[in-house]
Amino acid sequence: MIDKQRVCLITAEKLREIATRQGVVPFDKGDLRKSHVVQPIGSSGARVGTNMPYARAVHDGRPALVIRPKKAKALFFPGLKHPVKAVHQKARAGKPWLRQSIGILAREGLSFLVPYVGPDVADQLARALSKHNLKVTKP
Numbered sequence: 002m003i004d005k006q007r008v009c010l011i012t013a014e015k016l017r018e019i020a021t022r023q024g025v026v027p028f029d030k031g032d033l034r035k036s037h038v039v040q041p042i043g044s045s046g047a048r049v050g051t052n053m054p055y056a057r058a059v060h061d062g063r064p065a066l067v068i069r070p071k072k073a074k075a076l077f078f079p080g081l082k083h084p085v086k087a088v089h090q091k092a093r094a095g096k097p098w099l100r101q102s103i104g105i106l107a108r109e110g111l112s113f114l115v116p117y118v119g120p121d122v123a124d125q126l127a128r129a130l131s132k133h134n135l136k137v138t139k140p
Contacts, residue, residue: 003118005045012106013039013047015113020049020102027059027096049099062095 017037020026026034036051050056068088070076075084107127114123 003122006041006047008114008118009045009047010039010041011114011117012111013049016049016099016102016106019105019109020099025101025105026098033059049102058093060095060097060099062093065092066090 017039021034021037026037028034033051033053033056036053036056038050038052040048040050042048066089068076068090069086075086076088077084078088111123111127114126118126
């Protein structure tokens, strides 16, 4: 019998590995790249994600926004010539590296699962993936 939880966790770990590759995950200092984790869900599922507070804004994009001080009269950021009352930031397009990782997994195939489920089951899973039966969901 196939352990569904184990197969899900192995697949999620492979997605995590793909998502954190150079050129896939947006890279600044590496904090986002290092923050990816795999978590079990129930008895037969798994989740790949990150706990960085800004990850969703990077992945999905965000609208323009204005940053104002909460308590002080002005803001000061390194690089500004003087304190300011507000900072206006432009809207940012998303960089959906996690969704892209699923496409990369589909192209690379599921041969990494063969030692755990055998070649026949790995082929069946690959066919299901090619029909887009694997979904990316928001928690």
